[in-house]
Amino acid sequence: MAGGRILAPYETLSVPGAAGNRLGRVHLCRCWSRDTCRWLVRAADASDGWGTDRHASVPTTDLEALAVPELRAWLARETRETLFPTLARLYGFAPAELHYMDLFVVRYTAERGADAQRGLRPHRDRSLLSFNVALSDPRAFDGGGTQIDALGGNAVRPRAQGDLVVHSGKLRHSGAPVTRGTRDLLVGFVGVHSPTVDLPFLRSLYAKLNVQGVERDLAILRRALRGGGGGADPDAGSHGRTGGAVDDDDAAVDGDGGGRGGESASPQRARVGLPPVALAELHMSSAE
Ligand SMILES: O=C(O)CCC(=O)C(=O)O
Numbered sequence: 339m340a341g342g343r344i345l346a347p348y349e350t351l352s353v354p355g356a357a358g359n360r361l362g363r364v365h366l367c368r369c370w371s372r373d374t375c376r377w378l379v380r381a382a383d384a385s386d387g388w389g390t391d392r393h394a395s396v397p398t399t400d401l402e403a404l405a406v407p408e409l410r411a412w413l414a415r416e417t418r419e420t421l422f423p424t425l426a427r428l429y430g431f432a433p434a435e436l437h438y439m440d441l442f443v444v445r446y447t448a449e450r451g452a453d454a455q456r457g458l459r460p461h462r463d464r465s466l467l468s469f470n471v472a473l474s475d476p477r478a479f480d481g482g483g484t485q486i487d488a489l490g491g492n493a494v495r496p497r498a499q500g501d502l503v504v505h506s507g508k509l510r511h512s513g514a515p516v517t518r519g520t521r522d523l524l525v526g527f528v529g530v531h532s533p534t535v536d537l538p539f540l541r542s543l544y545a546k547l548n549v550q551g552v553e554r555d556l557a558i559l560r561r562a563l564r565g566g567g568g569g570a571d572p573d574a575g576s577h578g579r580t581g582g583a584v585d586d587d588d589a590a591v592d593g594d595g596g597g598r599g600g601e602s603a604s605p606q607r608a609r610v611g612l613p614p615v616a617l618a619e620l621h622m623s624s625a626e
């Protein structure tokens with residue numbers, strides 16, 4: 339399909355110690371207009387699909403984005419033409435090697451309420467790559483941002499509404515608490531099926547457990563890429579293929595619900611199904 343656009347980052351942060359490993363880079367890009375974000379939030383607000391039970395181990399107040407009829411075709415096209423080509427370029431994969439493990443709208447708010455959530459505790463996502471698009475104007479809230487342990491310091495906060503933040507989901511991170519207002523995000527968990535990725539390792543418990551420590555992050559990033567500078571890590575090697583977790587195959591996109599890959603070694607499966615049609619669409623490459 340014609341008309342694809344690959345976004346160029348306006349800022350790139352590198353995890354100290356990740357050396358040449360591209361998974362250690364966190365990128366911020368301009369992505370969508372303010373009007374587009376407002377439209378997305380309006381459509382999400384009008385949906386009755388909001389819940390708190392889609393991610394068992396690290397729950398968020400969220401909504402499965404592809405289940406909203408008005409959003410589905412548009413998101414599929416943006417994914418095919420912009421998001422996947424951009425992620426693929428930034429991390430050295432082909433767009434066709436990427437697939438969604440989940441795509442959802444999250445709402446953090448400083449207000450009190452039954453389902454209100456101010457932030458998200460530290461975790462690793464199930465996905466090798468994760469992104470979020472800021473659907474709220476940064477002036478509409480205080481606090482917030484994506485706090486990545488290995489970067490230290492402040493949370494990553496994009497400049498403007500509609501900006502995209504991309505990082506490896508295997509870097510332990512949290513959603514910094516919102517102290518005023520509301521912060522809406524579109525979050526994507528993106529799996530990668532590539533000969534250059536060590537999927538059995540990524541499915542192992544070693545790569546999934548919510549253990550704190552930048553060394554663990556670095557070891558996971560090294561082992562995640564075949565020949566990516568990690569082959570000689572004895573610690574990762576001793577754990578790498580033992581967890582098995584064969585039943586947690588991220589290839590089965592319609593069956594990998596449950597947590598973000600936190601402490602739960604047996605996420606509740608098949609609760610977050612993406613419709614097969616959408617998957618077929620999203621697997622399509624832009625025929626470069
Ligand atoms: O709040 C953020 O910026 C991060 C969200 C996140 O990590 C997640 O939804 O898994």
Ligand SMILES: [Fe+2]
Pocket residue numbers: 461462463468511598
């Ligand atoms: Fe996350």
